[in-house]
Amino acid sequence: MEIQKDIRLAVLIDADNVPYSNVKGVMEEIAKYGTPTFKRIYGDWTRPTISGWKNVLLENAITPIQQYSYTSGKNSSDSALIIDAMDILYSGKVDGFCIVSSDSDFTRLALRLREAGMKVYGIGQKKTPNPFIVACDKFIYMEIIPAFEEEEKTAVKTKASKPIRKASVDKLSKETIKLITSSIDDLADENGWAFLGDVGNLLLKKQPNFDPRNYGFQKLTALIRSIPTIEIDRKETDRAGIKLVYIRNKGKA
Numbered sequence: 001m002e003i004q005k006d007i008r009l010a011v012l013i014d015a016d017n018v019p020y021s022n023v024k025g026v027m028e029e030i031a032k033y034g035t036p037t038f039k040r041i042y043g044d045w046t047r048p049t050i051s052g053w054k055n056v057l058l059e060n061a062i063t064p065i066q067q068y069s070y071t072s073g074k075n076s077s078d079s080a081l082i083i084d085a086m087d088i089l090y091s092g093k094v095d096g097f098c099i100v101s102s103d104s105d106f107t108r109l110a111l112r113l114r115e116a117g118m119k120v121y122g123i124g125q126k127k128t129p130n131p132f133i134v135a136c137d138k139f140i141y142m143e144i145i146p147a148f149e150e151e152e153k154t155a156v157k158t159k160a161s162k163p164i165r166k167a168s169v170d171k172l173s174k175e176t177i178k179l180i181t182s183s184i185d186d187l188a189d190e191n192g193w194a195f196l197g198d199v200g201n202l203l204l205k206k207q208p209n210f211d212p213r214n215y216g217f218q219k220l221t222a223l224i225r226s227i228p229t230i231e232i233d234r235k236e237t238d239r240a241g242i243k244l245v246y247i248r249n250k251g252k253a
Contacts, residue, residue: 007095007119009034010088012081013062014101015043017124018142020056025145026123027060030098033121033138038088040065042081078105085109089116096120099136102128110135122208133209144213172215177227179207181249184230192252193233196220196245221245 011030018026030036039062045053046068057064067080081099088094096119099106103124110120110132122128122136126143133139183202187194200220203210217223224230229250234243 007034008037008093009096009098009119009121010038010085010094011036011040011062011098011100012038012085013041014078014081014099014103014106015041015053015064017101017103020053022142022145023056023060023062026100026142027062029123029140029145030121033098034096034119036098037094039063040081040084042067042078042084044068078103082106082109085113089113089118094118098123100124101132104129104132107132107135136208138204139209140211141209141214144211170214172223172226176215177229179203179210180224180227181229184247184249185252188248188252192248193246194248196224196247199247 009030011027013023013026027036027039039060041053041057041062042065043053045064045066053064056062065080065084085097085099088097097110097113098121099110100123106122107129110122113120114135114137120136122132122139123142123145124132124139126141128139128141180199180203183199183206184192184194187198187202212218212220212223215223217226221232224232224247230247231250233246233248235246237244
């Protein structure tokens with residue numbers, strides 16, 4: 001799958017939708033896709049319920065943006081985040097955005113940023129509404145980020161229950177397998193082979209929340225290997241020791 005480490009990212013975090021214990025893992029995840037330049041988090045920092053944020057923000061060099069809750073039931077932090085996002089967009093200082101929230105209110109913002117040519121990554125929990133997920137170029141579930149898993153495991157063990165990791169891994173359904181096999185066919189050459197990297201990028205375009213970790217695999221290659229109807233071939237390149245991975249659906253030879 002496409003990972004760009006040289007793009008500048010504005011990281012905007014909705015404190016109302018992200019537990020502070022997840023921030024370290026989230027920032028490590030974001031570093032895989034680009035270099036965070038702006039790092040801001042929005043919330044009403046006068047509330048006693050968010051006192052645990054202080055050390056987390058200092059350790060990760062994230063700037064807290066104060067936004068008072070003027071009216072009960074209204075999320076003013078969303079508005080502040082959106083306004084800042086547009087200011088950053090017009091500054092021309094970034095190549096993409098990472099919006100950390102599970103709130104569908106940011107759907108239009110994600111669409112607008114993409115219309116402006118920005119790369120948009122979303123990070124949120126599995127409860128995130130689908131409109132926000134598909135509005136992003138890529139959406140990552142917090143449940144598959146290691147720091148989140150460890151925090152959840154600790155909490156679950158305290159309750160003497162089963163580990164959360166097993167519960168959070170999705171089953172590789174027929175629909176998902178069909179998505180993968182159809183994507184291979186879309187890119188296949190005359191012999192049915194498709195470059196794995198291209199397949200990964202197409203899967204993200206079709207389904208932004210597609211991630212091998214959702215199904216218990218660290219890499220796409222391992223996920224593909226678990227599907228018996230798909231075969232894998234590693235082809236030599238001009239560079240010594242470098243092989244490219246190609247896949248095809250069996251019976252397409």
